[in-house]
Amino acid sequence: MSGSTFGSIFTLTTFGESHGPGLGGVVDGCPAGIALDEALIQRELDRRKPGQGVASTARKESDRVEILSGVFEGRSTGTPIGFLVRNEDQRSRDYSKIMDVYRPGHADLTYDAKYGVRDYRGGGRSSGRETVSRVAGGAVAGAFLASVGIEVTAYTLELGGIRAQVNDPWGAQDRPFFAPQDEIVAEWEQRVAAVKSEGDTLGGIVEVIARGVPAGLGEPVFDKLDARLASALMSVGAVKAVEIGSGLDAARSLGSVNNDPILADGFASNNAGGILGGLSSGQEIVVRAAVKPIPSIAKEQTTRTAQGGETAIRIGGRHDIAAIPRINPVLKAMAMLTLADMLLLQRRMGRS
Template sequence: MSGNTFGSIFRLTTFGESHGPGLGGVVDGCPAGIPLDESMLQLELDKRKPGQGGLASTARKEADKVEILSGVFEGKTTGTSIGFTIPNTNQRSHDYSTIKDVFRPGHADYSFTAKYGFRDYRGGGRSSGRETVSRVAGGAIAQELLRSEGIAIYAYTVELGGIPVNAYDFEGAQDRPYFSPDPDIVDVWNDRVKDVKSQGDTLGGVVEVRATSVPAGLGEPVFDKLDARLAYALMSVGAVKGVEIGSGMNASCSLGSLNNDPIGPDGFLSNNAGGILGGISSGQDIVARAFIKPIPSISQEQSTVTTDGIATSLSIGGRHDIAAIPRINPVLKAMMAMTIADMLLLDRRLGVRD
C-alpha cells in the first residue's frame, strides 16, 4: 500500500491499524534543537483520544500513551528521524465478526475490497478513523516547530448537526466541550446529540482551522499553492468531504467589490482571502473550514450486499461516536500544522528566508 507519507521536507510516515497491536509514525525533516518530549505529544493526543468527546463520543477507552523511540535527546530534537508508537489496549474485534462478509454503507469496505481484493474488517484497518492518532502525534511535533517561530494553530467547531455558532472566541474554544467558540451553543448541541443518538443516527458538522502569526511569503504560485496543499491535507482526513479557504463558497455569489480585501497603511482591512493570495501567505491569519460527514456506523437498518453480492440489511452495533466532532478537531489542527511547517522549511531550503 502506498500513500502513507505526508509532506515534502517535514514528512510524516504512519503505520498501524485500528485493531492491530498499535499505531505509530516517523517524522523526518524536523530541524535539530526544537524542545520536545512525550508530554508535548500527549497533550494533543489527549484531545483526540476516545472518551474525550462528551455526549458525542464512543465508549471505547484508549490511553493513547505515546512513546518516542528516536530523534530526541535531553529534551530537544536531534535533527534525525523521530520515531514514535501508540499501542492499542482496548480493541474488541469480536464486535465486527458479524459484518466480516457484509459491506457497511458509508464505509470504505466496498472500495477497499475493489482495490485490494481483501480487507481487514475489524474496524476498517488502515481506513479506520483510529489511523489519525499518528497524524496528531506528528502534528504535535510540527506545532512545537511552529511555536518556536511564534506561529499558533487553533481548531474549533463552527457548526454541529446543522446548528451554527453565533460567537467566535477561538482561543476560549480550546477549553470548552466540542471545542466550541460560542459558550451559549454547547447546551443546544448537547440536546441535538441526545436526540439523534436516541434515533440510532449520527451527525456531521463544520470545523474551522486557523493559523496565527504566519509570515507573508509561504507557498508557491502554481501547483504548490499554500491553499492547494492545505486543502489536500484536510481532505486526506477520512470524514472530510469539503474544504473552504477564507470566504470559500460564499465568494461565488459575492461581488469583486465586496470579496476583495482592501489594504491600508497598517495592512489588510478584511480577510476574505483566508490569509492566502495567489497561493502565497499574506501575513494574515490563515483560515480554512472542513466539512465533516456524519459517522457512517449507525444502528438503524440499512440496505447493503454481502461480499458475494447477495442483498441483505445491516444494523451496526459496537462502540462508535455520534459525530466525528470534536475528536477530529486535533486531527485537522495537526494537518494544518504539518502543512505550514513543511512550507516554512521549503522556503528555507530554497534560501527564501533564514
C-alpha cells in the first residue's frame, strides 16, 4: 500500500489498523536537540482518544504511546523517531454481520475495487483510528515548531449547523468540543443529544490557526503553502472541503473589500489567511476544514453486498456522533507536520 508517508524532509510514515494489535509510525527528519518525551506526545493523544464527551464512541482506549527510538534523555537525536500505540478495546465481532456488505459513506466498496480485499473490522486503514499515528507524529512536529516560536491550535467553528463566536480560540483546548467560547457548549450538547436520539450523526467546521510563522515560507508554484496545507487537511478521511482565509466568501466579494490593506505597521485585515502567492505573509495562518457527518448510523440505509445483491443495513457497534471534537487534534497535527516540512525546506534552500 503506497501513500502511507507524508512530507518531503520532515516525514511521517504510519502503519496499523483499527482492529489490529496496534498503530504506530516513524518520524524522520526531525532535527536533533528538540525537547521531546512520551508525556508531550501523550497530551495530544489524550485530546483525540475515544470515550470522551457526549459525541464520542463508547470504545475505551488508553492510547498510551511508546517511543521506540530517536529520543535520548528527553531530546531528539536526529535519527528516526519510532513510536507505537497498542489497541486494547477492539470488538471485531461487532462487524461480522456486515463482512460482505458495503456500508454507505465508507470506503468499503472503493477498497474492494482497488485491492480485491478489505478489512471489514472497522474499516482497517480507512478507519478514523488510523489518525492516532498522525496525532503522535504531529506532536513531534509541534515540538520542533515550538522551538522556533511557532504555535498551532484548532477549534470548532461550527457543529451541526450551529456556529460559534470566536472569542477565545487559544483557550479552546480546555473546553468541551474545543469550543472558542463558553456559551456555545450547551447548545452543541443539546444538538448532539437530539441527533443521537434519532440514530443519526453530525458534521461541522474546524478552524486551524498558526501564529509565529515567518514571512516567505512556501514555494510560489506547485508547492504553495496553502496548497500543501489544503492537501494535508484533505488527507483526513472525514474532510470534504478546505478554505484558506476568507475562503468561499472571497468568490462573493469585491477586490476592494477582499484585499488586505498594507499599513506601515502591518496588514489591516487578514482575508488572505496569512498566505499571499503561496507564501506566508507573517500574519496568522487561518485554515478551515469542513467535516462530514460520521457515516455509521443506526438508521436503515440501502446498499449492496459484495456479491451484487441489494440489501438494507443498520450499523451497530460503537461510533462517534460527530468526528468533532476528536478530529480537531488530527487537523492540528496535519497543519504542524506541513509547517515543519516547509520550514525545513526553507532552511535547505538557504533562505533562513
